[in-house]
Amino acid sequence: MVYQGKTWKFGANVDTDAVIPARYLNTTDPAEMASHLMEDIDPKFLEKIKPGDVLVAEENFGCGSSREHAPIAIKHAGLSCVVAKSFARIFYRNSFNMGLPIFASAEAVEGINQGDEVKVDSEAGTIENLSTGKIFKVQSIPPFMQQLIEAGGLMNYVKKFKMKTE
Amino acid sequence: MGMTLAEKILARASGQERVTPGQYVTAQIDLAMAHEGLAAVFMNLARAGWTKVWDPSRIVALLDHYVPAPTERSAEIHKVVRAAVKQWGIQHFYGERAGICHQVLPEKGHILPGMLIVGTDSHTTTYGAFGAAGTGIGFTDMAYVFATGKLWFKVPETIRFDLQGKLPEGVMSKDIILSIAGKYSAEVAQYKAVEFIGPLAEEMSLASRMTMSNMAVEIGAKFGFFIPDQKVSDFLQGRGQTSFPLISPDADAPYEAIYQIEVSSLEPQVAYPYSVDNVRPVSEAQEVKIHQAFIGSCTNGRLEDLHMAVKILKGKKVHADVRLLIIPASWEIYQEAIKDGTLEALIDAGAVIGNSSCGPCFGAHMGLLGSEENCIAAINRNFKGRMGSQKAQVFLSSPATVAASALEGKITDPRNYL
Secondary structure, three states: OEEEEEEEEEOOOOEHHHHOOHHHOOOOOHHHHHOOOOOOOOOOHHHHOOOOOEEEEOOOEOEOOOOOHHHHHHHHOOOOEEEEOOEOHHHHHHHHHHOOOEEEOHHHHHOOOOOOEEEEEOOOOEEEEOOOOEEEEOOOOOHHHHHHHHHOOHHHHHHHOOOOOO | OOOOHHHHHHHHHOOOOOOOOOOEEEEEOOEEEEOOOHHHHHHHHHHOOOOOOOOHHHEEEEOOOOOOOOOHHHHHHHHHHHHHHHHOOOOEEEOOOOEOHHHHHHHOOOOOOOOEEEEOOHHHHHHHHHOOEEEEOOHHHHHHHHHHOEEEEEOOOEEEEEEEOOOOOOOOHHHHHHHHHHHHOOOOOOOOEEEEEOHHHHHOOHHHHHHHHHHHHHHOOOEEEEOOOHHHHHHHHOOOOOOOOOOOOOOOOOOOEEEEEEOOOOOOEEEOOOOOOOEEEHHHOOOOEOOEEEEOHHHHOOHHHHHHHHHHHOOOOOOOOOEEEEOOOEHHHHHHHHHOOHHHHHHHHOEEEOOOOOHHHHOOOOOOEOOOOEEEEEOOOOOOOOOEOOOOEEEEOOHHHHHHHHHHOEOOOHHHHO
């Protein structure tokens, strides 16, 4: 898969409450979750982004809660993927389960400035900064987890392969 | 080469003689816990066409995040959870009269050393205090567990914190874990298992251990173990559990890193907004005015935490401009604190006591902050907007520092009152 868009760059330790504040956690509607994306960091964030844009962050992106609201909100707001130096463990799992592609690469994050246009190729394992021409390597993803992304998340994967309780 | 606790438990649960860090395994889950998130778990199950759960006796469900329901919407979620528990035949359910999941599960005898436990809550690492591999997962992962009893894991590297020395008066295990976060960052254990060992770990009460295992996730950890010992046995034997093996890491187990933590000269610690690793010792705390002080949560709502507060507050009055909230982590603790006079002493000092639940810790109810307000809290997170207004600030500390700060209306060294 190839994901291409303008980058929106954030700092280190962007927590799940920053992605979507806990006060909105008692909703199950993805569109409503998406409508609060990053609002405590930048209340106008949603007006600025376009479908396919790429979220970029420093270390420990998604630390905090085990709520899936964070990856759901990012995905349903139309962002195509997240590139960060590193991800918090639970967010990492949840992203694959929600079908949100995420890529860990410290050097790519170093080499991307706010607003740069990037192209992420998950099969080639590369992130190309189209604004500067530089190409970076991405950590590879185990095949099973790649399948989760392709299916659009764990529940869709399960349906696709007709897994049922014994 | 030997194995760490995480490796031993994941090897057993995946039916292998040994596993090594980096390996992906599919493991059998011993116990699954879900709180209000159960509503979303069952929605996922129904959507995927599953009709029954793998083992209703291995699932514990409870309500703890917002009880009693503060809004109509949360009342509706509770209704869904109660109906789902009946419909799916979940055998263990605790409603309003139990408390916070990570306190209630051990109290009710559900947690045994060596178990592999997943919960729909990031602080599921708390069960590491009993030698169990507990970790938080999302609702979709949990739906998969409910249906199949299995989950994939990447076997984590293990890092070890060797705890030594004697904690000075007024310094608590909370201060140790905050100082670890401050010194080594909120990422030091990212995707790793942690073992807290050493003479001080052995000496610590289960309550103190639970505080550190609970906050292991705040430094990124997947599991946060103490080695189970006689204290764990004694605790469990009073709770309907009679036989279980005590598990320990092998002497030649591989550790990615070993940190020596000497506490004899440790000061009370405070984590400033908005990150758990933005830590400084209380002596370097600038004059910070406090509007609210809170002792509670799965991190610090246990009896020894309340006893420490009494030690500092007894016979004194909370500062006129401070609201002091205290929420015992469970009904069992609540009742003990009534019997031994703890709650009376706290109320006399001016504390407001809340029903056992997560309370304001994650910003749902019972004591949220307005803009420009500061709260010093014996809880686990100080993210922006977590406890109400995004213009409010939360400072993390031990219950002792919270109590002393409540007296003076500013961040205060508890040692001045001991």
